[in-house]
Each structure stands twice: as C-alpha cells, then as structure tokens.
Amino acid sequence: MKIFVGLDIGGTKLLVCAANEKGEVLRRTSRGTPLPLQEGLDALYEMVAEVAAGDEILAFGAAAGGPLDWKNGIVSPLHQPEWQDVPLGRLFKERYDCPLAVEVDTDAAVLAEYQFGGARVSRLLYITMSTGVGGGLLLDGELYRGQGGSHPEVGHLGIAYRCAHAERIECECGAGDCVEAIISGNGIRRIYGKPAQNLDEAEWSEVSYNLGQALRSYSALYAPDLIVLGGGVAVGGGQRLLEPAIRLMQEHCKLVPAPEVRLSDLGYETALYGSVALAMRAKAE
Ligand SMILES: [Zn+2]
Structure with a gap:
C-alpha cells in the first residue's frame, strides 16, 4: 500500500x-x-x-x-x-x-480546514486561540505569503481592546499589546491570573469583546468568506465566547461583508x- x-x-x-x-x-x-x-x-x-x-x-x-x-x-x-x-x-x-x-503549523491548519474540514471557500482565514494566537490565510486553496515568503503573524495585530487589568498586558514578541497578549491562553493567564476555563462571566465578556475586535479587523483587511477558529481557548470557550464576538464584528463591518465565523470541526x-x-x-x- x-x-x-x-x-x-x-x-x-x-x-x-x-x-x-x-x-x-x-x-x-x-x-x-x-x-x-x-x-x-x-x-x-x-x-x-x-x-x-x-x-x-x-x-x-x-x-x-x-x-x-x-x-x-x-x-x-x-x-x-x-x-x-x-x-x-x-x-x-x-x-x-x-x-x-x-x-508553519497554522498554515498547515488552514490547509487541513480547506481539504478535510469542509471549509472549501475562496478566501479562508484560520485563527487558533491556544497558548498563543496565530493563523493562516488561503486564497483559492493557496497559502497567502508575506514579503519574501514570510508568514503573516495575525496574532500580533493591534486592536481597540478593553481590559480591566491593562497594565498586565505584555506580548512575548516584545511589541506590547498584541491580540496574542490579550486573548491567548498565556495572555489570559497573565491578565486574569487563571486559565481560560476558570474565567468568570465578566472576564469572558472581555475576552469575547477583544476577539470581536480582532475578527472585525481581520474582516476589514481580508474580507474573507469564512473564518474558522481552532485551539483550546476557542473550542473550550464555545458559543459564550463566539456569539458576542461575532455580533460585535457584524455591527462593525460597515463597508465589507461580514464573514461566516465558526469553530473548527477537526479537534x-x-x-x-x-x-x-x-x-x-x-x-x-
Ligand atoms: Zn506580539
């Protein structure tokens, strides 16, 4: 065989x-x-x-x-x-x-969503929320690459965030207040002093708001057909994380069509x- x-x-x-x-x-x-x-x-x-x-x-x-x-x-x-x-x-x-x-693992992941995850759309963005935040963008099944073949780091976008403990935000890349520093598993631990699964309602609501701001920025920039979210924080957060984030994104997509957003089925x-x-x-x- x-x-x-x-x-x-x-x-x-x-x-x-x-x-x-x-x-x-x-x-x-x-x-x-x-x-x-x-x-x-x-x-x-x-x-x-x-x-x-x-x-x-x-x-x-x-x-x-x-x-x-x-x-x-x-x-x-x-x-x-x-x-x-x-x-x-x-x-x-x-x-x-x-x-x-x-x-890069997140580029492999977006290929998996396209080929095996039922996400066969023309413009597909995959975002993982796990220990860090990263992603991959596919255009008609081909990876989008940056300058010199580089991998765009969507986790290091700056966003209009809300945070009750803004002084604790610190990105491992050294740039300060990136998306990754605010909504990743490590970022959540640093800000709230606990793992994502132990966040209370008010804390989830902040994380969700901040994810919504990120989704809104990705939508404005790429106008994708679909955004698939994977990783432990996203999958563990489920609909209480996703629904308010999607609502915020939709409310702010004035000039570009709001993409479909869903969780990965690939575990x-x-x-x-x-x-x-x-x-x-x-x-x-
Ligand atoms: Zn960063």
Whole structure:
C-alpha cells in the first residue's frame, strides 16, 4: 500500500500519522518532544517506522512552529531552542528518498480546514486561540505569503481592546499589546491570573469583546468568506465566547461583508491533518 506520512512537530508533543492516498488517517502515534535535537530526530524516525508499518511512503508533510524556511525545508521552531536551522527537507530526502513539505503549523491548519474540514471557500482565514494566537490565510486553496515568503503573524495585530487589568498586558514578541497578549491562553493567564476555563462571566465578556475586535479587523483587511477558529481557548470557550464576538464584528463591518465565523470541526489535531494535506501536495509537485 502507498501512504502519506504527516508530522506535527510541537514544542511539547510530536505527532506522526500515516494516511492513505485519499488522506484518510490509518495509523498515528505521539510522544513528548525531547529537548536535544538528535533525540528529537531519532524519535521522529522511529515514529515514522511505526506508522508506516512497511508500507511505501510517497511523501512527507510537516507542521512546525515558526520561524521556518518552507522553500528549503529548514526549521528553527521558537519553542524548541536546540532546533536551529534544521534541514528537515534534506534529512528526510536522504533517508527516505521522497519529498517533504514543511509549513508553519497554522498554515498547515488552514490547509487541513480547506481539504478535510469542509471549509472549501475562496478566501479562508484560520485563527487558533491556544497558548498563543496565530493563523493562516488561503486564497483559492493557496497559502497567502508575506514579503519574501514570510508568514503573516495575525496574532500580533493591534486592536481597540478593553481590559480591566491593562497594565498586565505584555506580548512575548516584545511589541506590547498584541491580540496574542490579550486573548491567548498565556495572555489570559497573565491578565486574569487563571486559565481560560476558570474565567468568570465578566472576564469572558472581555475576552469575547477583544476577539470581536480582532475578527472585525481581520474582516476589514481580508474580507474573507469564512473564518474558522481552532485551539483550546476557542473550542473550550464555545458559543459564550463566539456569539458576542461575532455580533460585535457584524455591527462593525460597515463597508465589507461580514464573514461566516465558526469553530473548527477537526479537534486538536488540525495541524496533523494539515501535514497530511502538505504531503499530498508535495507528491503532486
Ligand atoms: Zn506580539
């Protein structure tokens, strides 16, 4: 049997899966991410052997934290300090003699929503609200890239926020009051002193307002058909987070059509499904 192999290389967890030629996941495995680089690579090789189970691998797709060089398959994920300029594409090509395509995890996620998540629209924006906030934009199924092939960081947009503890807002990027600093899991913890699931009604209402301001700005800028929200904070917040945010966005979309906004149906493995989509694309190229 011929298979695609997807890798989700996260700062805390490695996920690897094998999928058939239609992209249906057949086998998967996961492990904690080892700190040393070589141990991490060896873990990936072992996991590949486990899910491949002797089948013929057509191509690999990998989702990793940024920054990375997708053209040359080189990754330097910010949350894996020992992974600096790792030539993942070349290492896998040499070892398995087949192509590997790599993208930032949120770009992989938007591909997954398009290909497997029922989000087949012309202009699709995916936003994750988890420990951080990030996203990916697809135009007619192709990733939108920034200057020099860079990955736009939608989590670091500035917005007109409301916050009872504004003095606690601090973005890890150093820029100050970014969306990520205000509505991500880490940001919420810093501002409210507790994880998102323990927020009271007034606190949720602030987070929801601030998400609404972000959605409104994304809509004004991109005028997308659909915005899909994923990540633990968004999925955990559910409708009490989403409904007021969507209402605020709709009220402020005066000149652009308000997009549909919904939660992801792909659960917490969006980036892994995205890595399968990437592998399928790598084979086709
Ligand atoms: Zn920032």
